[in-house]
Amino acid sequence: MNEKKSDLLQGTLDMLILKTVALGPIHGYGISLRIQQISQEVLQVQQGSLYPALHRLEHRGWLTAEWGESENGRMAKFYQLTAAGRQQLVAEAENWQRLSQAVTLIMALEGGTK
Amino acid sequence: MRFWKTWFRRAQDDRQLDAELQFHLDSRAEALRAQGLSPAEARRRARLEFGGVDQISEECRDSRPARWLYDLAQDLHYAWRMMKKSPLVSAAAVLSLALGIGANTAIFSLLDAILLRELPVAKPGELVVLNWQTKQGFAGRRSERFFERYSGSIQPPGMVGNAFSYAAYEALHAQAKDFAPVAAFLEMNRFSVAARGNTHAVSGQLVSGSYFPMLGIEARVGRLLSAEDDRAGAPATAVVSHRFYERALGADPAQIGQVIRVNNVAATVVGVTPPSFYGHEVGAHPDITLTLPHLRELDPEFVKGMGDPFTNRTSWAIQMLARLRDPAMPLAQLETRLSPLLLSTLETVPVKPELIPRLRLEPAARGISGLRRGINVTFGVLLGSTMLVLLIASANVANLLLARAMGRRREIAVRLSMGASRSRLWRQISSEFLLLAVLGATASLLIAYLAPAWLVTLLPSRGEEELTLPLRFDWRLLLSTAGFALGITFLFGAIPAWRATRLNVTGALKENSGSLGADAGRGRLGKLLIVGQVALSLLLLAAAGMFVRTLDNLHAVDLGFVRDRIVLFTLNAAQVGYGAQQRPAFYERTARELERIAGVESVSASLIRPLMGGGYWDDVSSPKFETKGRKTIGVGVHMGLPGFASTLGVKVLAGRDLDERDGAKSPKVMVVNETFAREAYGGRNPVGESVMLGDPKAVSYQIVGLVRDGRYSRLHEKTATVYVAAVQQETMPEQMTFAVRTRTSPAQLLPLVRAAVARVEPNIPLVQLRTLDDQVDEFLRPERLLAILGGTFALLALALSAVGIFGVMAYQAGRRRQEIGVRLALGAGRGRILSMVLRESVVTVLCGILLGLPLALLLPKLVDNLLYGLKASDPRAFLAAALVLLATALAAAWIPAWRAARLDPVAALREE
Structure with a gap:
């Protein structure tokens, strides 16, 4: 039924959400817009993944949420990073650094491509 | 914490989730409208981009920590609605589960009290009971024995015994540094305790001064016994049970410090044990505890019969419990280390290494109990039966739910084809069983609360008193009830769930209700x-x-005798100070006094109370026995006042019963029963024959009478029995069981019997005064x-x-x-x-x-x-x-x- 995303992808989405929320309190719609904008339309977050991920992160205690007025005057649920979430973000960022460097190193090898 | 917060806020969470997703849709639609789309088209596009709203919100709910609980609540709610549809059937299901679970819990509660519960003392896990063990049993030669007299149990393999010499206790107490400390005790079946003008027959024990400190319990009132009370020459001090304190001392703190008489010895009551304390043996509940050195005054007969255990190393009667200093140390290692201490106290060390006793330690967190050995099989049968009842009840409920689930097969098929997971449906169907089981378990608590106390009254009593078990209605019972409910849910709740979710979806959808097969x-x-x-x-x-x-x-x-017109009771004259010389006269006077009661036909007494499972066993031998090769016959002996057989109503077939002629000085005579005559003489009349009674010191007797068989020790078997006169024996028994035959129903004579005995000796308690029936x-x-x-x-x-x-x-x-x-x-x-x-x-x-x-x-x-x-x-x-x-x-x-x-x-x- 609901296909489970691979760990890498799921972990990456979590990290992106944490990073986006780290910039300041933001609601779910805002997060999807911001990721899209900052990544210059490369990354498009499916709502089907975004909201379950937000709730999961909230239940893990990495995010807290509060209802507040949005820019268009409606009530929206604003997410905010907790101390634990900040630590998690640092850890995941470091992890991501290592991983992407490693991938870059391998891909930088001469030959094969082309 | 968070778990519960989520749990209780789930309705609010659901609303907020809807609002959050709605906000997203609205915002997106607004953005699209800003790009020039019509409002309707913008809303449509927003929805399309978003995907399945219900699916997403379901996934969000999945991420909640209490999700399974939420589902369970929903399932139970649904199950409750199903139940209410057919209240009568559901009530029957709940009732049958309640009976099934309740029966199990009630039996479990007894088992728990007898077998599983730890002693109500400090850190029971550190306690061990001391036994000794040899590789082989004695072959009979006296020279091999390291004890002369023994009072305790000896069991195979080899020999495992629980009684030691006092010297062994002293050695272990002084030198065994692994014990913190070791305590000695001696159980006394009957004490006669006179307090506040009444005499009570109670069970008691003598202990070393280390006993209470070792157990680590505190006095409820006053103080408990200590090493000070254990000194040679210390005045007699007694600690009483809380039960005795309430019953006999009126729960009056002023009674502490007062003098009571225990077996006619003055003793000062110094304290009361806590109500929860029942000694170290389940079911025993000693009411009075004194220190060991007073054994000599309290029970001189015991000392005479057993030898003085304090000075005689071959008199083994002391039992021991100890607290381990280091509970982690393997017991085998301790046994090896401490066995030499035991060996050093032996009077003679056996030559054969297989007969050298070795210390054996066993965990005693649950105390020691003779009760356990006796009722294991019975309890096995009972527990097995209740389990079967529960299985039968559960099968009923499974069948009921099976019918219900099959009635819903179309609905289930629809849900399966719509993509509901089988495990979800499984859980839903078995939750109906769970609901019934939980309701049944709750109702069963009433049975679990009431039944055990009733069951105890069905259990064999302990002498005079009903068995006292530390029954408690506590979390252990609740836990076992919950265990039974969950157990049957797993076993039987799965049956309808398995069957219902296994159905062929297309077949179930196509079939109509009337199709055959x-x-x-x-x-x-x-x-x-x-x-x-x-x-x-x-x-x-x-x-x-x-x-x-x-x-x-x-x-x-x-x-073999009348049973409806006989009253029995036991008197222990030795306990109230009658020496061996005075006892014959005392028993004689008591019998005469009883005969004077109107309505009494005849009175006699014997050392042995018939049909109580006990007996005095000895050997009768004669070269003239008409048996093949065997010249000795084991018999049960009734040693007592004249006419015991006739008083019980046992018919004299030949010769005569014992009577006044058979005094201390006259020739020694005996009366035998039919079984004896059959075993020894092939059934012919043995009157006039001479036989030897006793082993090893045999004395010659002449058979003067043959009587019908009367059951001796147990109802179950015929016993070769002989009757002899107590006055013709070497020592007069310490106690006698009197039999009083009445002309009418004996129940109303009981107070008269009591009064008659009191006229002879006001201080003696009548033990187990009851009719033979x-x-x-x-x-x-x-x-x-x-x-x-x-x-x-x-x-x-x-x-x-x-x-x-x-x-x-x-x-x-x-x-x-x-x-x-x-x-x-x-x-x-x-x-x-x-x-x-x-x-x-x-x-x-x-x-x-x-x-x-x-x-x-x-x-x-x-x-x-x-x-x-x-x-x-x-x-x-x-x-x-x-x-x-x-x-x-x-x-x-x-x-x-x-x-x-x-x-x-x-x-x-x-x-x-």
Whole structure:
């Protein structure tokens, strides 16, 4: 039924959400817009993944949420990073650094491509 | 914390989730409108981009930590609605589960108190009981023995004994640094305690000063005994149980410091143990505790018979408990380290290494108990029975839910085809069982609360007093109740769930309610459950039949004497200060005083109380015995006042009973019974023969009378018995059991008997004053327990099975309405329909009987020593059980069969 995303992808989405929320309190719609904008339309977050991920992160205690007025005057649920979430973000960022460097190193090898 | 917050806020969470997603949709639609789309089109596009809202919110809910609990609550809510639809059936299901679970919990509660509960002392896990062990038993040569006299138990393998010399205790106490500390004790069956003008016969113990400090308990009032009380020459001090404090001392703190008389020895009450404390042995509950050195004054006869344990290293009677300094140390290592201490205290060390005793330590967190050994088999049977009852009840409920689930097969098929997961449906269906089990378990607590106290009264009592067990209604009971409820849910809740989710989706969707054969699978499973129920019921019925007949047989046993007009009671003259020289006169005077009561026909006494399972056993020998090679016969001896046999109503067949002529100075004579005459003389009249009585010191006796057989120690067997006069023996017994035969019903004479004894000696307690009838009942308690409970469980099983058969047959007949309608329309007679339904039920039950019979045939072997007067091959119990089951099945199936036969074919066929 609901296909489970691979760990890498799921972990990456979590990290992106944490990073986006780290910039300041933001609601779910805002997060999807911001990721899209900052990544210059490369990354498009499916709502089907975004909201379950937000709730999961909230239940893990990495995010807290509060209802507040949005820019268009409606009530929206604003997410905010907790101390634990900040630590998690640092850890995941470091992890991501290592991983992407490693991938870059391998891909930088001469030959094969082309 | 968070878990519960989520749990209680779930409704609010749901609203917020909806609002959050709605906000997203609205915002996106607004953005699209800003790009120039019409409002309607913008909303449509936003929804399309977003994807399935319900699916996403479901996934968000999945991420909640209490998700499973939320589902469970939903399932239970649904199950509750299903239950309310048929309240009567549901109530019956809950009731049967309540009975099944309650019976188990009640038996478990007894088991818990006797077998599982730790002593109410500080850190019971550190306690060990000390035993000694040898590799072999004594072969009989006296020189090999390291003790002369022994009071305690000795059991195989080799010998494992629990009694030591006092010297062994002293050595271990002074030198065993691994114990912190070791305590010695000596159980005393009967103390006669005079306090505040009344005399009480109570059980008590003598302990070392280290006993209470070792157990680590605090006095409820006053203080407990300490090393100070254990010094040689210390004044007698006593600690009483809280029970005794309330009953005999009026719960009056001013009684602490007062002097009471214990076996006629003055002792100061210094304190009271806590109410929860029952000693170190379950079921024992000593009421009074003094220190060991006072043994000499308190029980001079014991010292005389056993030798002074304080000075004599060959007199072994002291038992020991110890607290380990280091509970982590392996016991085997300690045994090796401490055994030399035991060895150093032996009077003589055996030459054969196999006979050298070695210390053996056993964990004693649960105390030590003689009760455990005796009732294990009985309890095994009871627990087994209650388990079977629970299985039968559970099968009923499973069958009920199976019918319900199959009634919903279309709905289930629809949900499966819409993508509901099987495990989710499984959980939902089995949660219906869970709900019934939880309700049943809750109702069963009432049984678990009330029944154990009643069960204790069915258990064999402990001498005068009913058994006192530390029964408590606590978390252990709640836990076991919950365990039973969950256990049956896992076992039986799975059955309907498994069957219902296994269905073929397309088949179930296509079929219409009237199709034939579609339910064959469900019918089979339901009948299979019935077969199992019947097999188990057969077991219970057969067992109950055997237990009831055992009790009947025992009640019908010809005791050889009248049983309805005899009063028995025991007097211990030694305890109240009568020496061996004074006792004959005392017993004589008591008998005369009793004879003066109007309505008393005759009075006599014997050392042995008949039919209490005890006895005084000795050997009779003669070269003239007409036995093959055997010149010695083991006999039970009645040693007492003249005329004991006649007083009991045992007929004199030849010669005479003992009488006044047989005094201390006259020639030694004995009266023998028929069994003895048969064993020794092939049944011919032995009057006039000379025999030797006693081993090893034999004394010559002349047989002066032959009497009928009277049961001696137990109801179960005939014993070769001889009657001798106590005054002709070397020592006068310390205690005697008086038999008083009355002309009328003896119950109203009891107070007169009490008064008559008090006129002779006001300080002596009458122990176990009761009629012989009551005593027989008392003796048969284990058998009665089995007959009553076995019968109850069997009836319960029968009723539950009947309900099960009725349910399945009614369901089957209901599903086959159309088929039956067709048959009737085609001309089948109503009698034919009736017999068709009945036959189905009978065949099912016969299958169950065939399955249960081989199991039931194993029963007599399994419980052999609980039965009396039954042959293992006796088919009656099984036959009766099978017939009862068949009759029950016919009766249970009658209503559905009758209804099926009276079906209106037109109406049945029109239904669709």
